[in-house]
Amino acid sequence: MNAVPSRVRHFASDNYAGICPEAWEALAEANHGHVSSYGDDEWTTRAADQLRDLFETRCEVFFTFNGTAANSLSLASMCQSYHSILCHETAHVETDECGAPEFFSNGTKVLLLPGENGKIDPTGIERAVKKRSDIHYPKPHAVSLTQATELGTVYSVDEIRSVWAQCKKHGLRLHMDGARFANAVASLGVTPKEITWQAGVDALCFGGTKNGMPVGEAVVFFNLELAREFDYRCKQAGQLASKMRFLAAPWVGMLRDGAWLKRATHANDMAALLENELRALPELRILFPRQANAVFVQLTAGKADKLRATGWKFYTFIGQGGCRFMCAWDTQPADVHALVADLRALP
Ligand SMILES: *Cc1c(COP(=O)(O)O)cnc(C)c1O
Numbered sequence: 001m002n003a004v005p006s007r008v009r010h011f012a013s014d015n016y017a018g019i020c021p022e023a024w025e026a027l028a029e030a031n032h033g034h035v036s037s038y039g040d041d042e043w044t045t046r047a048a049d050q051l052r053d054l055f056e057t058r059c060e061v062f063f064t065f066n067g068t069a070a071n072s073l074s075l076a077s078m079c080q081s082y083h084s085i086l087c088h089e090t091a092h093v094e095t096d097e098c099g100a101p102e103f104f105s106n107g108t109k110v111l112l113l114p115g116e117n118g119k120i121d122p123t124g125i126e127r128a129v130k131k132r133s134d135i136h137y138p139k140p141h142a143v144s145l146t147q148a149t150e151l152g153t154v155y156s157v158d159e160i161r162s163v164w165a166q167c168k169k170h171g172l173r174l175h176m177d178g179a180r181f182a183n184a185v186a187s188l189g190v191t192p193k194e195i196t197w198q199a200g201v202d203a204l205c206f207g208g209t210k211n212g213m214p215v216g217e218a219v220v221f222f223n224l225e226l227a228r229e230f231d232y233r234c235k236q237a238g239q240l241a242s243k244m245r246f247l248a249a250p251w252v253g254m255l256r257d258g259a260w261l262k263r264a265t266h267a268n269d270m271a272a273l274l275e276n277e278l279r280a281l282p283e284l285r286i287l288f289p290r291q292a293n294a295v296f297v298q299l300t301a302g303k304a305d306k307l308r309a310t311g312w313k314f315y316t317f318i319g320q321g322g323c324r325f326m327c328a329w330d331t332q333p334a335d336v337h338a339l340v341a342d343l344r345a346l347p
Pocket of ligand 1: 066067093146149150179
């Protein structure tokens, strides 16, 4: 049997990539001497201040190890156990968090909404709220949006504002799963405030890992009331890092010279290149508008397996089927060309 070539980089996920230089350098800078633990240190203060500068507002910032915790704990801060959270049917909080949002909120039920291209249709919010108003139904109390979405699309400013209008009308909190928030900002060419607190977002989970950090997400509360005792939630959930400086330092590295946006822009550009090249191939279909760093493709039967056999890794279980090709901060044009060449050469 022919050996499967070993690839340096893949299109499976942006969390397959390593640590980008800006995050790595800041980690090395932070690795000097003894400093106070549990977030009582200069790096953590600086990272939180830089996030406040980035969002141009007062906000409360907490650092967690991963996105599941950031989402679950921030959603728990918005809901009582008898409430419900409305999200899109392909949302990570529903499909990829093993019930953690329900667990950490002591039973708050996640209710699913439909919508094209991985985005909530705002009219679905009203339908879910008005469906029942009796005591036997888990009362909707929060909406969770994913930006960029699980299908590689991006909510526009107006689309977020339409969701917010429904939230205001029905007294719902607005949560944003921003595991790929940087890719969304890069795609829209907006300032971070325009798609968060200025569009009604109460809390954002800002993803660091997929942006190029080793580990870590920032929970940013624009609604300060929700941040009350959030430190206790983090600690109880096992999310308070004792050597917090190493969760915080990569944020300093990514934020101080704009690397967070530069790296995300590059990943988006690589996906745009891939989309372009794929459109020239016959017998495949691009599934959703390509707006961030992922391209979803429907290949003809058997081709996905054949492509895998040439050594490439990519996912086929995300969203609504098809092959997902995800670009990362370090994806190179040569990787894109190599993937497309192998696809073109398939029997
Ligand atoms: C990756 C991802 C997360 C975070 O996942 P963890 O593995 O818990 O860090 C959250 N939401 C979305 C949409 C993601 O893609």
